[in-house]
Amino acid sequence: MKHIISILVENEAGALSRISNMFSARGYNIESLTVAPTEDASMSRMTVVTKGSDDVIEKITKQLNKLVEVVKVVDLSEAEHIEREMMLIKVRAGAKEREDMKRMADIFRGRVIDASDNTYTIELTGDGAKLDAFIQALDQSAILETVRTGASGIGRGNRILRA
């Protein structure tokens, strides 16, 4: 099952490598990983999307907690949470396809943020499934390039993750 794990980690050189190293050394899978400093510049927040049985996820969180630079670990998928990912997708948009492509972007609440004679670059935000759906909905031959940030996640309501 897919899990989304949030990690607060000291903002130190090598911290990211320690975490990704633990996943690869122990054979755990990473679907996506995002990281950036938080409002407290001494700390970074990482979101890792991984797949595994409950046993495996328990092992992952224990191993993460064991890393000396890791301040806190939460499996967001254990409770209500919000997940967002951003995608930039460049599509063919010549005279013929232009209208359709714009409409499609609107349906998914995407925004065209760049255009040329025969391309659009669309920005789309949502959970992973929505981005997948958008890609599926397009004529595959019209997709020129995609780049996704990987998911970021946060707990719903009063659920707060801090050091």
Added chain:
Amino acid sequence: MLFPTQGNTVMDRIKTAELTGAEIVIRCLQAEGVDYVFGYPGGAVLWIYDELFKQDKVRHVLVRHEQGAAHAADGYSRSSHKVGVCLVTSGPGLTNAVTGIATAYMDSIPMVILSGQVPTHAIGEDAFQECDAVGITRPCVKHNFLVRDVKDLAMTIKKAFHIATTGRPGPVLVDIPKDVTTHKCEFHYPETVSMRSYNPVKKGHTGQIKKAVQLLLEAKRPMVYSGGGVVLANAAPQLKALMKRTGFPITNTLMGLGGYPGTDAQFLGMLGMHGTYESNMAMQHCDVLLAIGARFDDRVIGNPAHFAQNPRKIIHIDIDPSSISKRVKVDVPIVGNIPDVLSEFLGLLEKSKTQDIKAWWKQIEEWRGKDCLKYDRNAKVIKPQFVLEKLYEVTGGEAIITSDVGQHQMWAAQFYKFEQPRRWINSGGLGTMGFGLPAAMGAVLANPGATVACVTGESSIQMCLQELSTCKQYRLPVKIINLNNKYMGMVRQWQQFFHGNRYSESYMDALPDFVKLAEGYGHSGVLIDKPADVEPALREAFKRKKDLVFLDFLTDQTENVYPMIPGGKGITEMILSEDL
């Protein structure tokens, strides 16, 4: 007021002269009470060596290869409960030490490794003797640091000692660029460390402890299985008290030997791949299993699916949460410091009565009656087991025994009965050949006057043989018990059992004359090829308290270690000597 005061800081500043990074390193080691550093000099650490030279509190032991430095620091720590410290230069100095660091990591040994690094401005430019020390060691240390600023040096070293010794212990590396050792700053050795990201659990959960004790009180077929954690946490007294209070049977892992007295009637011997029949059977058939500071690894319980076939309740005490339910699901996990948890157990058990377990003991004695460690005592060739039995007799069970890796290691574990913790020193997790001799050097220095023997084989000893030279320089009277069967015995045994007797590359031709070799290094060597000479040779060697004596025993070439659980098989699927 002319000068606003902030406590004593103004005064401190006036008093504190600026020190170079190299001076700070030595002052930190002094402040930590380090008496020995094992190391090897080189370009990046010259300033640190210069400061070592100028003082005499921290003594340096010059090894002959950095692997030896790491193993010696490791053996020093294992035999004394102090932190092992080693100092190596950048590049090859560090990479040579990696095997020793990984060995310590696998067995959770508290060590601090100081490595030199090229100057900060040269890092990343493929400088001479540059390697990414922090990157290379990351997977085999508890934590590591690169110190880029001399102002961080003292705090980083303090943190290294703190991390190495708290929670589940382990090696910590501090990589120090050469320019940092010449830069100056004020020196204050911090007294405490506070890290928001590192707060190991100490106290076990009271509710869980109550649950565990309840299970122990209800157990009809209890079994206790203790590992290296008991030794590392100095929990042997509490463990013994618990065992005496309950009368339960107990087994030790390879790492746990000495955690419980080896001659005690409740002790069933080591368990696992080469464990005793009675230990392995009791593990499988117990109804409540108390695991203490052990990690259910593959060499211990064999195939977890087979282990799960018999239902039992499992209580697991460990300082490291990630060790719990890793390979085997447990019912009552207790994360905490073992001595404290066991003391709480004892408190709760005081007024309660455990079940009558006579029938269980009767069953265990029946298993024990198989005498699974028997071997041919009338053989005309020297049996390796015989050498170890005699070693035990001659040393009165009082020696510190280090070992290398292979058959000799297993026989030492089976036949030498360890009454006390920290007397059995071997590379259990990583299985590092070459560990025994340098580890013995560390053990000698940590335990002045103690008898230290290194049980080894002709293959293992050749992996860190150069340390015979270090032994000469520092007059380290290690007794080397070389069980020489001219084979990599354990490899040969697997090839005999599982590879159709094809002894691929496990026979070693052109072995050195070990007697002459020992003499070449300035030591004594003795060749023993008859069973009748074994005991006299040992007695003679151990009389020579000040000398290193290399005893080269020519042993039965085809002897195997029994019992044996083949890889991937269940804990009760043992091959016994009588089966063959």
